Amino acid sequence: xxxxxxxxxxxxxxxxxxxxxxxxxxxxxxxxxxxxxxxxxxxxxxxxxxxxxxxxxxxxxxxxxxxxxxxxxxxxxxxxxxxxxxxxxxxxxxxxxxxxxxxxxxxxxxxxxxxxxxxxxxxxxxxxxxxxxxxxxxxxxxxxxxxxxxxxxxxxxxxxxxxxxxxxxxxxxxxxxxxxxxxxxxxxxxxxxxxxxxxxxxxxxxxxxxxxxxxxxxxxxxxxxxxxxxxxxxxxxxxxxxxxxxxxxxxxxxxxxxxxxxxxxxxxxxxxxxxx
Ligand SMILES: [Zn+2]
Numbered sequence: 001x002x003x004x005x006x007x008x009x010x011x012x013x014x015x016x017x018x019x020x021x022x023x024x025x026x027x028x029x030x031x032x033x034x035x036x037x038x039x040x041x042x043x044x045x046x047x048x049x050x051x052x053x054x055x056x057x058x059x060x061x062x063x064x065x066x067x068x069x070x071x072x073x074x075x076x077x078x079x080x081x082x083x084x085x086x087x088x089x090x091x092x093x094x095x096x097x098x099x100x101x102x103x104x105x106x107x108x109x110x111x112x113x114x115x116x117x118x119x120x121x122x123x124x125x126x127x128x129x130x131x132x133x134x135x136x137x138x139x140x141x142x143x144x145x146x147x148x149x150x151x152x153x154x155x156x157x158x159x160x161x162x163x164x165x166x167x168x169x170x171x172x173x174x175x176x177x178x179x180x181x182x183x184x185x186x187x188x189x190x191x192x193x194x195x196x197x198x199x200x201x202x203x204x205x206x207x208x209x210x211x212x213x214x215x216x217x218x219x220x221x222x223x224x225x226x227x228x229x230x231x232x233x234x235x236x237x238x239x240x241x242x243x244x245x246x247x248x249x250x251x252x253x254x255x256x257x258x259x260x261x262x263x264x265x266x267x268x269x270x271x272x273x274x275x276x
Contacts, residue, residue: 003259003260004200004201004202004233004235004258004259004260005153005154005155005156005157005199005200005201005202005259006155006156006157006201006202006203006204006255006258006259007145007149007157007159007196007201007202007203007204008080008156008157008158008159008204008206008251008255009158009159009160009161009189009203009204009205009206010052010055010095010158010159010160010206010207010208011160011161011164011182011185011186011205011206011207012048012096012160012161012162012164012165012207012208013048013164013165013168013169013207013208013209013210013211013217014164014182014185014207014210014227014228015173015207015210015211015223015224015226015227016039016040016210016222016226016227016228016242017173017223017226018164018173018174018178018179018182018210018211019182019186019207019227019228019230020037020228020242021179022179022182022183022186023037023186024183024186024187024189024190025186025189025190025193026186026189026190026193026205026230026232029232029238030230030238030239030240031240033238033239034232034238035230035231035232035233035238036229036230036231036233036236036237036238036239036240036241036274036275037228037229037230037231037239037240037241037242038228038229038231038241038242038246038250038273038274039226039228039229039241039242039243039244039245039246040206040226040227040228040229040245040246040247040248040250040251041225041226041245041246041247041248042054042207042208042209042210042224042225042226042227042248043060043061043248043249044061044219044220044225045061045067045068045218045219046209046210046217046218046219046220046224046225047068047069047209047217047218048069048096048098048165048208048209049066049068049069049071049098049102050064050066050067050068050069050071051208051209051248052066052098052099052102052208053066053075053077053079053102054208054248054249055206055208055248055251055252056075056079056080056081056102056103056158056252057075057077057078057079057080057252057266057267058249058250058251058252058253058263058264058266058267058268059077059249059266059267060249063077063266064076064077066102069098072101072107072108073101073107074101074102074103074105074107075102075103077266078264078266079102079103079124079252080156080158080252080255080256081093081103081124081125081156082103082124083256083261083263083264084155084156084259084261085124085126087259087261089155089156089259089261090126090127090152090153090154090155090156091124091125091126091127091154091155091156091157092125092126092127092128092145092148092149092152092154092156092157092158093125093127093128093129093130093148093157093158093159093160094128094129094130094141094142094144094145094147094148094157094158094159094160095128095129095130095131095158095159095160096130096131096132096160096162097109097111097114097130097131097132099125099128099130099158099160100114100117100125100128100130103123103124103125104117104120104123104124104125104128105122105123106130109130109132111132114130115129115130115131115132116128116129117129117130125158126152126154127148127151127152127154128148129144129145129147129148131144131162134162134163134165134166134169135162135163135166136162136163137163138161138162138163138164138181138184138185138188139184139188141159141160141161141162142159142161142188142189142192145157145159146192149196149199149201155259156255156259157201161185163181163184163185164178164181164182164185164207164211165211166181167180167181168181168211168215168217169211169215169216170215171215172211172212172213172214172215173210173211173212173213173215173223174213178211186205189203189205193232197232202231202232202233202234202235202258203230203231203232203233204229204230204231204232204233204251204254204255204258205228205229205230205232206227206228206229206230206251207227207228208227209224209225209227210222210223210224210225210226210227211223211224212224226245227248229246229250229251231254231274233258235257235258235276236258236274236275236276237275237276239275241275246273246274247268247273249267249268250268250270250273250274252267253267253268253269253270254270254274257270257271257276
């Protein structure tokens with residue numbers, strides 16, 4: 001198995017159609033056979049906290065038990081942070097406060113005390129910067145993530161921006177504001193991408209769920225469920241596989257495999273749907 005470092009970018013509420021319509025340099029790399037794009041069918045409910053846990057554990061909601069945004073408790077399941085630590089690898093995250101509540105033992109995030117969690121050897125996320133307002137600028141959030149990369153050289157780094165979700169709730173999928181937020185977020189990735197690759201990172205870009213025209217995500221429509229999965233890595237077959245859907249349960253074991261880690265027993269084998 002290969003032993004890459006991975007940056008996982010989870011753009012909150014970036015639906016598949018918008019991701020491809022605003023694909024920028026990521027789309028260019030797919031078109032040039034330097035990256036892969038998959039169309040992911042997200043799990044239900046198409047809601048943030050349950051899908052954070054699904055993306056990071058590779059489990060369905062029925063299996064991991066985080067069934068609502070209102071369920072505030074730590075994850076009870078093996079996840080990418082815990083698996084990385086068990087494999088002697090280092091972890092970091094620039095992410096929304098709910099990630100700190102799920103994986104770093106924060107029971108009720110406090111903006112006065114919990115934003116910076118650096119050098120936290122006891123936490124699953126050893127170095128974290130966590131925000132609590134949905135309009136925290138994506139430009140600042142990516143810079144937080146890149147700071148963690150340069151300062152701590154984590155083997156696994158989660159970057160989790162929120163502006164697409166925020167504009168989607170205010171204006172709906174297809175609005176100028178939502179599409180603009182998506183383009184801005186992807187454009188920032190484009191600016192960082194080559195230096196991340198030169199620093200030895202495979203880069204995976206996906207979303208927790210999508211967004212419908214009314215500004216909601218909760219249920220079973222394509223706009224709410226279908227999200228992108230861009231994989232920029234020399235370990236996988238490049239190409240555009242967006243003509244059919246693959247399961248969201250692939251994301252966590254995909255990251256495990258890119259990092260050369262055994263994925264946990266409950267996870268699906270990603271090689272059945274992702275081309276290596
Ligand atoms: Zn949302």
